[in-house]
Amino acid sequence: VIAALLQAGDRILSLGLDQGGHLSHGARVAFTGKFFNIENYCLDRETFLLDYDAIRQQAISFRPKLIVCGASAYSRVIDFSKFRKIADEVGAYLLADISHIAGLVIAGVHPSPIDQAHFTTTSTYKPGGPRGGLILMGRDHDSRITVAGKTLTLSAHIQKTTFPGMQGTPYLNNVAAKAVFFRETLSDEYRAWQVRIVENAKNLADNLLDLGHDVLTGGTDTHMILVNVTTLQKDMTGVAAQQGLEDCGIIVNKNGLPFDKKGAAVASGIRLGTPIVTRNGMGAEQMSVIADLVDATLRAVHVGNDGRYRIDESTRNDIRAKVRNLCQKYPIR
Ligand SMILES: Cc1ncc(COP(=O)(O)O)c(C=O)c1O
Structure with a gap:
């Protein structure tokens, strides 16, 4: 174009x-x-x-x-x-x-x-x-x-x-x-998937807000949720949050936020999306579980003076086990 x-x-x-x-x-x-x-x-x-x-x-x-x-x-x-x-x-x-x-x-x-x-x-x-x-x-x-x-x-x-x-x-x-x-x-199934994606994203955003997270714009109208992770802990960064979550089996990506003072490689935010968990069959109940797991991880991750993240091993293993348990119930489709 x-x-x-x-x-x-x-x-x-x-x-x-x-x-x-x-x-x-x-x-x-x-x-x-x-x-x-x-x-x-x-x-x-x-x-x-x-x-x-x-x-x-x-x-x-x-x-x-x-x-x-x-x-x-x-x-x-x-x-x-x-x-x-x-x-x-x-x-x-x-x-x-x-x-x-x-x-x-x-x-x-x-x-x-x-x-x-x-x-x-x-x-x-x-x-x-x-x-x-x-x-x-x-x-x-x-x-x-x-x-x-x-x-x-x-x-x-x-x-x-x-x-x-x-x-x-x-x-x-x-x-x-x-x-x-x-x-x-064109199928009903495709349309229903898209409707559920947004329902799940709204649910996940509400759960994260209830747990004290700084969800940008106070929610979402789409499949996507942006969270400012620096509100929860002063030294937290988007990249540390991303790596800590990944270590626990939860894949999100770090994201620069509007007017972010941190560079793109570090970032203040993370971006979460619901299309895949929705396709795998998850609904409102599982969004609450995911929010709890994200919350537990973000509270357990700490950023050292070297900018690297640390997470207590037993907490990480515990969250990983819960993530695995959830995913086993909703395998990739
Ligand atoms: C708004 C927007 N446009 C274009 C693209 C690029 O699409 P593609 O990966 O197909 O090149 C992306 C990918 O993330 C996007 O978010």
């Missing part, structure tokens, strides 16, 4: 990587950051929510050619219609990258950007399909664009940029795998 719409040096307005955006939306180390003029919008400092008025003001002064919405670490609903209004006001295209929430969008659990954004993109493995991606277009598919003196539809332009612009031979096995996945997404 970016190759189709922009020339080197054109302006992109996107959510910063340090605010929960994705590398590909303009981080300096990514190709977008190298070839385009990127300005990032931020979340509100107090609420950690998207501030549409501030984004609008920034768009008016920056005049981007493309606005990117969508995130890798944002747990609340994204209002795509507000983004579209802003894009229309400043004459920008809107790209919604829904890689993280595509399953929820398919199932109608999160509002769809398809008819709001000019372009919607997603990776296909996150919502449960094969590796690869998708470019989707709704009502703007037959809007016109003039390129090198020729006028064509936006969808034709995207096709041409894809082939011969970017791709050689398509991976037909992958195309077939995507088709199988699309069929799966």
Whole structure:
């Protein structure tokens, strides 16, 4: 999409990587950051929510050619219609990258950007399909664009940029795998899975809040929960929390939080997600057990002066045994 719409040096307005955006939306180390003029919008400092008025003001002064919405670490609903209004006001295209929430969008659990954004993109493995991606277009598919003196539809332009612009031979096995996945997404079972993912995430967030954890934004609307682990213990870091949890058999990832004072490699937060435990059949009762196990681990992990984490061995073995016991009841599906 970016190759189709922009020339080197054109302006992109996107959510910063340090605010929960994705590398590909303009981080300096990514190709977008190298070839385009990127300005990032931020979340509100107090609420950690998207501030549409501030984004609008920034768009008016920056005049981007493309606005990117969508995130890798944002747990609340994204209002795509507000983004579209802003894009229309400043004459920008809107790209919604829904890689993280595509399953929820398919199932109608999160509002769809398809008819709001000019372009919607997603990776296909996150919502449960094969590796690869998708470019989707709704009502703007037959809007016109003039390129090198020729006028064509936006969808034709995207096709041409894809082939011969970017791709050689398509991976037909992958195309077939995507088709199988699309069929799966039409089933009641797929929809029920997505509904339960969000129910479980809300439950897990509530349990963690009850146990005294600093869940960003006070909960979640999606599959994802962000926790500031430094509130619980002053010297705690995201990386120590991640490693301590992993040592106990619980896989999460460290995550920089908006306006984080710690660098990305250390981070103040962790990011938890419920898609896999939900697919394995876990529900409300197990979310309470998981919250207890996460809580027990985070209280047992201590960070030394060398920045490394320590955890008492018998506590770790005890938590590990409980994790194993839970997982044995809900094996990987
Ligand atoms: C919002 C967002 N966009 C894009 C990607 C990249 O997807 P892929 O791994 O398919 O390149 C990710 C991956 O984490 C993501 O979170």
